[in-house]
Amino acid sequence: MNKAKRVTITDIARLAGVSPGAVSFALNGRPGVSAQTRQRILDIAEESQWLPNSAARALVGSHAGVIGFAVNRSAGTLGAEAFFTDLIAGVQSALAGKRIAMQMVLVSSVEEEVATYRRWHSAKQVDGVIVIDPRDDDPRLPVLRDLALPAVVLGSHASPEGHPATIWLDDSQVAHSLFDYLGALGHRSIAYVAGPAEFQHTRLRTEVLAGLGERGVRGEVIATDFSPAAASTAMRRLLSRLERPTAVVFDNDVMAIAGLRVAQEMGVPVPKDLSVASFDDSVVAGLVHPSITCITRDTFGLGAEAAKFLLEQIDAPDVLADRIGAMPQLTVRESTAVPR
Amino acid sequence: MNKAKRVTITDIARLAGVSPGAVSFALNGRPGVSAQTRQRILDIAEESQWLPNSAARALVGSHAGVIGFAVNRSAGTLGAEAFFTDLIAGVQSALAGKRIAMQMVLVSSVEEEVATYRRWHSAKQVDGVIVIDPRDDDPRLPVLRDLALPAVVLGSHASPEGHPATIWLDDSQVAHSLFDYLGALGHRSIAYVAGPAEFQHTRLRTEVLAGLGERGVRGEVIATDFSPAAASTAMRRLLSRLERPTAVVFDNDVMAIAGLRVAQEMGVPVPKDLSVASFDDSVVAGLVHPSITCITRDTFGLGAEAAKFLLEQIDAPDVLADRIGAMPQLTVRESTAVPR
DNA sequence: GGGTGCAACTATAGCGATTTAGTAAAACGG
DNA sequence: CCGTTTTACTAAATCGCTATAGTTGCACCC
Incomplete structure (x- = not known):
C-alpha cells in the first residue's frame, strides 16, 4: 500500500x-x-x-476555504427544479480555480436551516453562506447578523440595509412583466398557482396580480407546495369550473408542465382556449409541446455573482453595498396567446 | 456587534x-x-x-467530517438532468443527523477530477468520495487506490475487486430490459441516441443493441454530448431519412423530450409511427405529452446507499464487499407502442 | 563609532481538539 | 496490612499552519 x-x-x-x-x-x-x-x-x-492542509489553516483562524449552501426544499421537489443545479453550477464557476469549496446541505425547515448556520459558524466550517427564498420577517437574517457570518441573500426582503448583504431581485417587476403581458394580450381572468405563501416572492407576485384588478383583471391565487401533483390538482379544479380562467401562471416550470398535461387530458387546447406561463424557465420548458412562456432568469449568472459577492464580503466584511440582480426577461413561447 | x-x-x-x-x-x-x-x-x-470545531478534529487526524463529490459535466447539462439532484438528495438523506457534510465541485475533465481527488486527499479535506460514470480503463480508480482514499464507485467497471468499493449497476441488464421490450413490441429498426462513447454504460448499451441483430433487429448508435441540441439534431436526421427507425431510445430524459418535440414538429405521431424511450427517468418525463417510457431507477435510494456504503468504508476501510445496486425497472408510458 | 533602522530570518506560542504517558487515590486480594 | 491492579483523572505532546516577538547582521549617518 x-x-x-x-x-x-x-x-x-x-x-x-x-x-x-x-x-x-x-x-x-x-x-x-x-x-x-x-x-x-x-x-x-x-x-x-x-x-495546504485546510484544517490547519482553518484552525489557526484564517479561512475555512468553504462556503455553505443550505437548501430548504424537500428532496423530491429539489430534483425537479433546474433552478438549484443552475445556481450551483454558477456558484461553482465562480469558485473554480480559487481554492474554495462549496458545502451543500438539505434542510427541511427554517429552524433547521438556522441551526445549520449556527453549527457551521460554531465549528468554523464555512466562511460564508448563500441564502435563498427570503420570507416575511425572515428569522434567518438576524441570526446571521448576530453570528456575523458573511452571507449573501438572493431576493427581496424587508431588512434594513447592511448585513447580510443582498442581491436584490425585483420580484414585483418580474411579476409585472408577466402579468402585464397577459393583461395586454386581453386576459381578464388569470389564475396564479403559487408556492408556499410565506415566501416573499409569492406575496409580491400575488400583490401585483391583485393590483391588476383596477384594470379589470380578475386574479386568483392557489397556494401549493411546489409539487407537480399539487399543480395538477389545482389545474384540474380550475378547468372543471364553469367560469374558467383564460390564463394560468405557475411558480415554476415543472408545475407548468404538469398543468399543461392536465389541460391536454381535459381537452382544453393550449394556447387557443387557455394560456399557460411560468415564473421559472428551464431547458425543458422550451422543449415541451407547446413550449412554455416563461420568465427567463440567468440563474447560472446569478449563482456566479452571488459567489463572487460572497467572497468579496468574506475578504472585507465591512464594505457592504447591496447589489441589484440582473433583471429577468420574459420569454414568449407557444403556450400563450390572445384569449378567445 | x-x-x-x-x-x-x-x-x-x-x-x-x-x-x-x-x-x-x-x-x-x-x-x-x-x-x-x-x-x-x-x-x-x-x-x-x-x-466540535471540525478543523481541529480534522487536524489531529481523525476525520474531516466531509465527503466529496466531483461531478464531471458541463454546467449546462448538469441543470438539465434530474439525476444529479436526485442523487445528491439521496446522499443528503443518508447524511442527515450524522455530523457529515458533502462537498461538491464541478470539474470539466477526468484529469481535473483526478487532480481534485489528489488535492482533497492531500489537504485532508474529505474522508471519502463518490465516483460516477465509470469508463473503460478508468484513470481515476488507480489513483484512488494509491491514495487509499475511501471511495464508492457507482456503475460497472473492469477493475478487479477491492478498492475502490463499488455499487454495481448492471447496465447490460438495464439495456436488455428496454431494448428487449421494444423488440418484443415488434420494432426491427431501433436508433440509440447515446452519450459520449467513453462511458462504460454507453458501451454496454451499444453492445446489447448490437446483440439484438441475431433476432433481426437493426440497431444504430449516434453519440452525442448529452445536450438537448445534439438530440434534436440527431432526431431530425433520423426522421429525414427514407428508412426511418420505428423506435428511438435516448440516454436521458431531456434528450428524449427534445427528440419528442422534433417528432411532433415534423408531423411524426408518437407512438403511432414512432416509439420514443429513455434510459433515464424524471418527474418531467412522466408529465410531458405523450409521457415517455423510461428506465426508472431509484436514484435517490442509490445516493443514500452510496453515502451509507461510503461511511461504512471510512469507518472500516478494510472490510470491502462490493454491492449490487437495486435493479432499475422499465416504466412503460405513452410514448411506446407496436410499430405500424 | 555607536546609535538607529531595516532586511531576513528564527524561535515560539498558539488554534481546539485528540491521545498517550503519568499519577494519585480507591479497590482488591490473600 | 501491604502490594498490586484498577479507576479516574491530569499533564503534555501532537496535528500543520500562522503570527508575533526576538535575533542577527549589515548599511546608514551625524
Missing part, C-alpha cells in the same frame, strides 16, 4: 534549509523573506506537490 | 472543573471518566451549546 505521506511546510522548510515560518511567509506572499529565498521555497513546494 | 465567542472544550473543562482531556473522553464516549463526571460534562456542553 502506498503510504502517500502528506507533505507539510516543515518538510519544505527542511528541504530549503529555512524555518517553517519563512516557508509560510513565502507561500502566502507575505514580506519577511528575500525574493531569492521565496522563489526557492516556491519551487520546492511545487516540486514536492505541497498543498 | 455580538462577539459570539465560540465555546471550546477548554471552556467546558473550566466550568466542570476538570481537564480538557477528560472532557474529550466524556464527549466521545470513551472510558476514562466516571459516569457521574461524564454526565456533568455532557450537561455543561449541552447548556453552553458547545459544538
